[in-house]
Amino acid sequence: MNEFKISMPARYIINSILLAAFIVAGLLITQSGLLGRAQNANIISVGIFIILAVSLNLPTGYLGQLPLGHAGFMAIGAYAGAIFWRADLLPQNASIVAGLLVAGLAAAFVGVLIGIPALRLKGDYLAIITLGFGEIIRVIINNFDSITGGARGLHGIPRYSSFVIVYLCVIICCVAIHMLMKSRHGRAILSIRENEIAAESCGINTTYYKVMAFAFSAFFAGVAGALFAGNIGILVPGEFDFMTSINILMIVVLGGMGSMAGAVFAASILTSLPLFMVALNEYRMIIYALMLIIVMLFKPSGLLGTYDFSLSRLLEKLIRRLAGKKGGADNA
Amino acid sequence: MLLVSQLINGLQLGSIYALVALGYTMVYGIIKLLNFAHGDIIMVGGYIALFSLTAGHFHPAVAALLTVGGCTLLAVILEKLTYAPLRFAPRLSLLITAIGISILLQNVAQFFFGAAPRSLPYRELFPVGSVTIGEFSIAYTSLVTIILSVVSMVALTILVQRTKLGKAMRAVSEDTEAAQLMGVNVNNVITFTFAVGAALAGIGALLYGARFPLVTPTIGAMLGLKAFIAAVLGGIGSIPGAMVGGYAVGLLEVLTVFAGLSRWTDGLVFLVLIIVLLVRPTGLMGRKFMEKV
Numbered sequence: 001m002n003e004f005k006i007s008m009p010a011r012y013i014i015n016s017i018l019l020a021a022f023i024v025a026g027l028l029i030t031q032s033g034l035l036g037r038a039q040n041a042n043i044i045s046v047g048i049f050i051i052l053a054v055s056l057n058l059p060t061g062y063l064g065q066l067p068l069g070h071a072g073f074m075a076i077g078a079y080a081g082a083i084f085w086r087a088d089l090l091p092q093n094a095s096i097v098a099g100l101l102v103a104g105l106a107a108a109f110v111g112v113l114i115g116i117p118a119l120r121l122k123g124d125y126l127a128i129i130t131l132g133f134g135e136i137i138r139v140i141i142n143n144f145d146s147i148t149g150g151a152r153g154l155h156g157i158p159r160y161s162s163f164v165i166v167y168l169c170v171i172i173c174c175v176a177i178h179m180l181m182k183s184r185h186g187r188a189i190l191s192i193r194e195n196e197i198a199a200e201s202c203g204i205n206t207t208y209y210k211v212m213a214f215a216f217s218a219f220f221a222g223v224a225g226a227l228f229a230g231n232i233g234i235l236v237p238g239e240f241d242f243m244t245s246i247n248i249l250m251i252v253v254l255g256g257m258g259s260m261a262g263a264v265f266a267a268s269i270l271t272s273l274p275l276f277m278v279a280l281n282e283y284r285m286i287i288y289a290l291m292l293i294i295v296m297l298f299k300p301s302g303l304l305g306t307y308d309f310s311l312s313r314l315l316e317k318l319i320r321r322l323a324g325k326k327g328g329a330d331n332a
Numbered sequence: 333m334l335l336v337s338q339l340i341n342g343l344q345l346g347s348i349y350a351l352v353a354l355g356y357t358m359v360y361g362i363i364k365l366l367n368f369a370h371g372d373i374i375m376v377g378g379y380i381a382l383f384s385l386t387a388g389h390f391h392p393a394v395a396a397l398l399t400v401g402g403c404t405l406l407a408v409i410l411e412k413l414t415y416a417p418l419r420f421a422p423r424l425s426l427l428i429t430a431i432g433i434s435i436l437l438q439n440v441a442q443f444f445f446g447a448a449p450r451s452l453p454y455r456e457l458f459p460v461g462s463v464t465i466g467e468f469s470i471a472y473t474s475l476v477t478i479i480l481s482v483v484s485m486v487a488l489t490i491l492v493q494r495t496k497l498g499k500a501m502r503a504v505s506e507d508t509e510a511a512q513l514m515g516v517n518v519n520n521v522i523t524f525t526f527a528v529g530a531a532l533a534g535i536g537a538l539l540y541g542a543r544f545p546l547v548t549p550t551i552g553a554m555l556g557l558k559a560f561i562a563a564v565l566g567g568i569g570s571i572p573g574a575m576v577g578g579y580a581v582g583l584l585e586v587l588t589v590f591a592g593l594s595r596w597t598d599g600l601v602f603l604v605l606i607i608v609l610l611v612r613p614t615g616l617m618g619r620k621f622m623e624k625v
Contacts, residue, residue: 066424117610123423124366128564129609132602139599242557246431253428282443289436293429297417300425 011312018311019171023164030163038275040163041231046271047166048227051173053251053263055220058177060249061258061306062186063213064193066127069114069134070221070248075141075240076110077103077222079148082157082229096160096230100169100223107222108215110137115214119207122196134245142237153236154229161230169227173220174260180216189213193258250292256302261309266302336468338590339583344474344543346582347481351536352559353566353574354488355529361505361569362525364423368430369410371556372437373530377403377537378547379445382452392457400534407530411523419519434553441549449546458542473542484535485575488528492571501525505569558585561605567618576616580604 006014030040056070081103090098118129141148148154180186188209191199200206229235251270255262274284295302352374359367380402384395410433418426458476462469492498500521503511512518540555541547558581566577581601588597608616 066427117606121609121613124360124364124427124568125564125609125613127366127427128560129606132561132606136599136602136606139596139602143595143599242553246435249428249431257424285435285439286443289432289439292432293414293436296421296425296429296432297414300418300421 006312006316014315015311023167023171026163026167042272042275043163044161044166044227044231046268047163047170048161048224048231049248049251049267049271050170050264051220051224051227052248053255053267054173054177054260055217055224056248057252057255057257057260057263058180058189058213058217060252061256061263062181062189062193063210065119065210066123066249067130067214067217068127068242068245068249069130069132069137070217071240071242071244072130072134072137073107073111073218073221074225074228074244075137075237077107077225078229078235078240079141079154079225080106080222081226082154082235083147085158085160085226085230086154086156088158092160096165099160099230100226103226104219104222107225108219111215111218112211115211115218116207119210119214131242131245134240135242138237138240141240148237149235151237153234155234157229157233157235159230159233161227166227166231169223173223174264177216177220178260185209185212250288253302254291254295256304256306258306259302259304259308261307262302262304265304335590337470338586340470340474340478342583342586343579344477344582345586346562346579347478348536348539348543348555348578349559349562349581350575350578351481351484351532351539352555353563353578354485354571355533355536356560356563357566357568357571357574358501358525358529360563362501362522363415363419363426365415365426365430366560366568367529368427368556369433369437370529370533371552371554371559372434372441373403373407373552374533374537374540374555375441375547375549375552376406376437377534378452378541378551379441381457381538381541382450382547385453385456396457396538399538400531403530403534403537404527407526407533408523411526415526416519416523434556438549438553445549447549449548452541452545452547454542454545457538477539477542480535480539484532485571488532489571491528497521497524558601561601564615565605565608567612567615570615570617573615573617 026043029035030043035043052070052074056067059065059067081099084099084102085095089095114130114133118126118133121129142151144150145152181189188199188204189212191202191204192206192209196206225240251266252263254270255264255266270288274281277284280287299305352370355370355373356367359365359370377399381395381399384390384398385392388395390398414429414433415426418429454473459472462471463475490498492501500511500516501524503514503516504518504521508518511521536555536559540551544551559578562577562581563574564577565580566573566575584601584604585597588594588600593600612618
């Protein structure tokens with residue numbers, strides 16, 4: 001009876017205030033000079049990897065497929081964004097936003113283009129075909145020297161990826177995917193993961209939803225790619241090979257497939273690890289690989305499973321417990 | 333003239349891919365696992381061959397046996413330690429574990445042996461020289477590679493089709509539970525399949541070393557990927573398919589280089605794979621299966 005619920009508008013307000021506070025606090029910390037260059041750079045790459053992991057989590061965790069070409073979409077976004085920024089068509093702020101959009105849309109377009117044929121296949125075959133597309137994208141970028149700089153790389157990309165830009169993108173990405181998953185369309189996507197045949201026989205257009213999830217995922221991978229370009233200023237096609245896709249997948253798997261909190265958590269930890277274990281850097285990849293194997297052996301659903309963090313739920317629980325204690329005292 | 337020698341070149345490369353592809357195909361046929369670590373077992377084989385020749389100064393035949401034996405042992409240990417406990421886990425966990433093992437092997441090798449390439453004294457393993465037939469000549473290494481791979485494949489086909497163990501393997505791949513009810517020791521059969529695949533990979537490591545005599549921690553990755561494409565192209569799970577796929581990928585690669593498109597080789601191989609998968613989703617010689625509800 002005393003089920004205490006926070007109303008939806010209140011939830012939105014609490015969450016928005018906290019996010020705003022997070023951005024302001026982050027801005028103050030990064031501007032204050034409290035942190036060194038390496039730490040600041042790390043904060044930016046954590047943000048980029050959060051976007052990559054959360055966006056890969058959509059087709060892997062929620063849709064239940066295993067695409068192995070995420071780095072390909074990231075590459076398309078990175079090059080599209082970088083080329084747009086280098087062209088310097090608009091005033092800076094407009095250029096940043098437009099560049100990110102161009103990057104995302106280019107990647108999403110290729111995602112749809114690849115997704116329509118690839119998603120006819122399932123499971124292992126889908127994994128292989130996306131791997132193939134990812135590699136083809138890299139070979140194409142490598143060979144169009146005149147536009148992409150080829151193997152020598154694309155230089156002189158404006159460094160637009162500041163803390164605020166990156167983390168605004170992180171927030172937009174997480175909120176958009178969260179809202180997608182809480183909508184009718186999100187439930188359709190989940191139903192495909194649970195049982196594709198049953199979903200199809202309930203009238204869900206499985207191909208449409210698969211391509212949609214794929215396109216969403218590619219869009220944010222593209223945005224992350226552009227932020228990546230704006231962070232380091234130089235792009236070489238070798239950055240976007242099969243191992244990069246695997247690294248992103250590793251983050252998603254360790255965090256827990258189907259858990260956004262898990263993806264954020266794992267991306268933060270795994271991306272920051274090198275900073276904290278400089279001494280262990282030689283062993284870093286060995287430790288990652290062992291972690292991956294051990295997690296699979298003992299907790300195949302990942303560290304957080306499909307659990308998702310909800311601040312409002314936590315608050316409700318707290319308030320209920322406080323109210324419960326009071327009630328108990330009354331009874332005695 | 334040049335084309336003929338390129339074709340022989342392609343057959344040599346294709347034979348290596350086919351041998352490695354057999355390992356992928358057998359494991360997939362039996363437990364439906366894309367064994368991502370298979371390529372890295374070849375890399376370990378390369379290092380075993382390297383050190384037994386340079387540091388151990390073993391007789392080439394002993395070195396070859398050590399390589400094949402070492403690969404087999406490694407695969408059996410990995411299977412028992414990591415894949416066996418996941419026998420009833422979702423297939424995705426198995427696949428990710430295989431990816432983990434692949435990364436682990438590469439990085440352990442890099443840690444101990446460094447990233448710099450080391451040259452394999454392959455001339456000790458294979459006779460130097462060439463046979464001349466009429467106008468053109470074939471290097472002994474090409475000849476040995478092609479013959480050895482054909483012999484291995486024939487032996488494998490006999491093993492799978494004619495022996496009791498082969499029958500058990502086919503039974504497990506058809507229906508694991510029914511095979512178990514019929515008294516087949518499923519775990520042993522699966523381990524044996526891994527062992528055979530790895531032994532073929534060991535032979536593949538020697539032959540690959542003869543063609544590209546540089547060993548690095550990542551040689552397995554690209555070779556594995558190509559062989560894997562060969563297996564999928566031919567129809568994963570099918571032994572003749574792996575051979576056809578291997579030769580197809582080898583010839584395609586050599587011919588694109590011959591046509592002056594060497595920078596596009598990898599992309600073209602993947603493109604052919606994608607086209608084949610879209611037209612025949614289970615590969616050239618793969619079995620079609622109906623989905624039951």
